[in-house]
Amino acid sequence: MAVWGRTGTIRDCPPLDSPAGAGLAKEGITEREWAALLKVGEVISLKGSELLISQGDTYDEPGDRQLYLLSDGECRIEVKGKPVASIAPGDFVGEASFTSGRVQPRTATVRAKSDEIRVMAWTWRDLQAFMDNPKNLRTKAALQAIWMEGLAGKLNDVMSALGGQSVVELAEEDKTRAGDYGYRYLEDTREVESIVPISASTLAWWTFTREYRALRRTFRFGEFKDTGIAGPFSIIDRFLETSVFPVLRPSRVDLPQDPEVVDLQNRLNELKLSNKAIEDRETARIAATKAFLEDESRKGLRAAGYILRSQTPWYVMAPYKALCWFLDVVFEDRPIQRFWFLETVARMPYFSYLSMLFLYETLGWWSGAAEVRKVHFAEEYNEMQHLRIMESLGGDTRWSDRFLARHAAIIYFSVLILGYLVSPFLAYNFSELIESHAVDTYTEFAEANEELLKSLPPTPQALDYYHGGDMYLFDEFQTSRPAFSRRPRIQNLYDVFSCIRDDELEHVKTMFACERGTGALPSPNAAAATPRWAQDATPTMPNATAPNIRRNTVKRAETDDAGGGGRSGGSDKLRTDIARKTPLEAFTAAFNPLRDLVKAVEKRDVTEKLRRGRDNGGEQGTDSAVGARGGEEEKIDVSASRKEPEEKQDS
Ligand SMILES: [Fe+2]
Numbered sequence: 333m334a335v336w337g338r339t340g341t342i343r344d345c346p347p348l349d350s351p352a353g354a355g356l357a358k359e360g361i362t363e364r365e366w367a368a369l370l371k372v373g374e375v376i377s378l379k380g381s382e383l384l385i386s387q388g389d390t391y392d393e394p395g396d397r398q399l400y401l402l403s404d405g406e407c408r409i410e411v412k413g414k415p416v417a418s419i420a421p422g423d424f425v426g427e428a429s430f431t432s433g434r435v436q437p438r439t440a441t442v443r444a445k446s447d448e449i450r451v452m453a454w455t456w457r458d459l460q461a462f463m464d465n466p467k468n469l470r471t472k473a474a475l476q477a478i479w480m481e482g483l484a485g486k487l488n489d490v491m492s493a494l495g496g497q498s499v500v501e502l503a504e505e506d507k508t509r510a511g512d513y514g515y516r517y518l519e520d521t522r523e524v525e526s527i528v529p530i531s532a533s534t535l536a537w538w539t540f541t542r543e544y545r546a547l548r549r550t551f552r553f554g555e556f557k558d559t560g561i562a563g564p565f566s567i568i569d570r571f572l573e574t575s576v577f578p579v580l581r582p583s584r585v586d587l588p589q590d591p592e593v594v595d596l597q598n599r600l601n602e603l604k605l606s607n608k609a610i611e612d613r614e615t616a617r618i619a620a621t622k623a624f625l626e627d628e629s630r631k632g633l634r635a636a637g638y639i640l641r642s643q644t645p646w647y648v649m650a651p652y653k654a655l656c657w658f659l660d661v662v663f664e665d666r667p668i669q670r671f672w673f674l675e676t677v678a679r680m681p682y683f684s685y686l687s688m689l690f691l692y693e694t695l696g697w698w699s700g701a702a703e704v705r706k707v708h709f710a711e712e713y714n715e716m717q718h719l720r721i722m723e724s725l726g727g728d729t730r731w732s733d734r735f736l737a738r739h740a741a742i743i744y745f746s747v748l749i750l751g752y753l754v755s756p757f758l759a760y761n762f763s764e765l766i767e768s769h770a771v772d773t774y775t776e777f778a779e780a781n782e783e784l785l786k787s788l789p790p791t792p793q794a795l796d797y798y799h800g801g802d803m804y805l806f807d808e809f810q811t812s813r814p815a816f817s818r819r820p821r822i823q824n825l826y827d828v829f830s831c832i833r834d835d836e837l838e839h840v841k842t843m844f845a846c847e848r849g850t851g852a853l854p855s856p857n858a859a860a861a862t863p864r865w866a867q868d869a870t871p872t873m874p875n876a877t878a879p880n881i882r883r884n885t886v887k888r889a890e891t892d893d894a895g896g897g898g899r900s901g902g903s904d905k906l907r908t909d910i911a912r913k914t915p916l917e918a919f920t921a922a923f924n925p926l927r928d929l930v931k932a933v934e935k936r937d938v939t940e941k942l943r944r945g946r947d948n949g950g951e952q953g954t955d956s957a958v959g960a961r962g963g964e965e966e967k968i969d970v971s972a973s974r975k976e977p978e979e980k981q982d983s
Pocket residue numbers: 675678714715718770836
C-alpha cells in the first residue's frame with residue numbers, strides 16, 4: 333500500500349468549479365452541498381507510481397477508505413499488471429464496490445501516473461451515513477447518476493483491453509444474432525397497454541374491440557377456416573357487416589412474405605414435444621426423489637420435512653392432473669403454444685399470493701411478508717418475460733388459444749386465492765407441482781429438439797431480457813446462483829429454452845421453501861448487498877413463515893409426536909438454526925438440504941436406489957420436488973446438458 337499523507341482540512345479541498353467538481357456541478361449541486369460532501373471525506377496526496385489501490389486487497393472494515401475522487405493528476409488502472417485504462421480529475425474510483433455493497437478483493441490496481449496526485453477519499457461508514465441523511469438526497473442522486481455513467485465506460489474499457497468484447501460490441505452482436513419470426517399479434521396494442529390505464533370501462537372497450545375483430549377474422553380467415561363451424565359464422569358475419577357491424581379492416585392479417593421469416597416459421601413448426609416423454613420424465617424424477625429420501629443417510633432430511641408424498645392430498649393432485657391432461661390434449665404437437673398457455677397461467681399463482689398478502693397487510697393481520705412479496709413479484713416478472721418470448725415465437729397467434737388461456741387464468745387465479753385463504757401451504761404445494769411440470773416439459777423439449785433449436789436464432793425479446801443491462805429483480809428469486817451472476821450468454825433458441833428451464837427450477841425451489849416456511853427468503857442479492865461489517869447491525873430478515881404454514885407445522889408436530897414421528901420437529905429445528913444466522917448464512921442454510929437433493933439427483937447417485945426400488949416393485953409416489961430427467965437406465969440430470977460454472981461452485 334501506498335504511504336498516505338493527509339494534506340489538511342476542508343480549505344485544501346478542490347472547489348466545485350474545478351475538474352473534480354465539474355460532474356456534480358453539471359448535475360445541479362450547489363456550493364453548499366459540495367462542501368457538505370467534502371466535509372465527510374479527507375484529502376490525500378500521493379507521489380508518482382505510488383499505489384492508490386492494490387488489486388486483491390480487501391477493504392472490509394467500516395473505517396477503511398472505499399471511494400476516491402481524483403482531484404489533481406492522472407492515474408492508471410491495471411489488471412494483473414496490464415494497463416487497461418486511465419483516470420483523470422473528476423473520475424471516481426471504487427464506486428462499483430461502494431454501490432454494490434459487496435465485500436470483495438479489489439479487482440484492479442490504481443497507480444499514480446503523474447508526479448503528484450491529489451484525491452478525495454471517503455470511508456464506507458461516513459459516506460453511507462451521509463447518503464442516508466435525507467438532507468443529502470440531491471447529492472446522493474447526483475453521485476449515483478455520475479457513478480452509473482462512469483461504470484459503463486470503465487466496463488467497456490476493461491473488456492476491450494482484456495481482449496474480450498465490449499458491452500457495446502456484444503449488444504451489436506446480439507442485434508445481428510437475433511431472429512425475427514414475424515409474429516406480431518399484440519404489437520399494435522402494446523403501446524396502448526403500456527400507458528397508465530384511463531378507466532376500467534375504457535380498458536374493457538379497447539379489449540372488447542380488439543378481440544371482437546380478432547374473433548371475426550379468425551372465423552373468416554383463421555384457424556376455424558377449415559372447420560364446419562367457420563362456414564355459417566363467416567356467412568352470418570358477412571351479412572351483418574352490411575347492416576350492423578363495421579366493415580372488418582384490415583380485412584385479413586397479412587402473413588409474412590419475407591422468405592427468411594417464412595423459413596424460420598416453417599422450421600419452428602417442426603419442433604416436437606411428446607406427452608409420453610414428459611410423463612416418463614416426471615415419473616423418473618419422482619422415483620429418483622423418493623429413492624433419495626428413503627436412503628438411511630438422509631434421515632435428517634426426512635426429519636426436516638422433506639417427505640413430499642404425504643403432503644400432496646388428492647384434492648391438490650386432482651386439479652394438477654386435470655391441467656396436465658388438458659395441456660396434453662389441446663396442445664398436442666404444438667409445443668410453443670403449449671408453453672405460451674403454461675406461461676400465461678403460471679403467473680396467476682403469484683398474482684393471487686400477492687393479492688392475499690396485500691389484503692393481510694391492509695387488514696393488519698400480518699405485516700411480516702415484505703420479503704415474500706418481493707420474491708413473488710420477482711417470479712411474476714420473470715414469468716412475464718417467458719410469456720413475451722413465447723409471443724415472439726407465435727405462441728399466442730390463435731384466437732382459440734388466447735380464449736382458453738385467458739379463461740383458464742381467471743379460474744386459476746380465483747382458485748388459488750381461495751386456496752391461499754384456506755392454506756398457503758397447499759397453494760404453494762400446488763404451485764410447486766406446476767413449476768416442476770414446467771421444468772420437466774422444458775427439459776424434454778430442449779433435449780428432444782436440441783439440434784433444430786441450436787440452428788434457430790434467439791428472439792430479440794429473449795436477448796433483451798437475458799443480456800439487458802437491467803435484469804430487473806432477477807436476483808430476487810434465485811436460490812443457488814451467486815448474487816449478480818447471469819445466465820450463460822445466449823447463442824441460439826436452445827440456449828433460450830435452457831435459460832427458461834433454469835428459471836423454472838428456481839421457481840420450484842422458492843415454492844418448496846415457501847411451503848416449508850423455513851423462515852428465510854432473502855435473495856442472494858439482498859444478502860450479498862449487505863457488507864459483512866454491516867450484517868450484525870442489520871435486523872434479521874423478516875420471517876417468511878405464513879401463519880397457516882406455522883399452524884400446519886405445529887399441528888403436524890403434535891400428530892407426529894403422538895404417532896412417534898418427528899418430521900415437523902426437524903422443520904422447527906431447521907427454522908431455529910436459520911434464525912440464529914446472519915442473513916447470508918440464513919439464506920444458504922435454508923436451501924442447503926434442497927440443494928443437496930438437487931445435486932444428488934443430478935449426479936445419478938440415486939440411480940442405483942431407483943433400480944433397486946423398481947426391482948422390489950416399489951411404488952412410485954406422487955412426490956414433487958426438483959426436476960430430474962430420467963428413464964430407467966438413463967442418466968439423471970436435472971438441468972440438462974449445459975452445466976454452468978456457478979452451479980459447480982455450489983456442489
Ligand atoms: Fe415460466
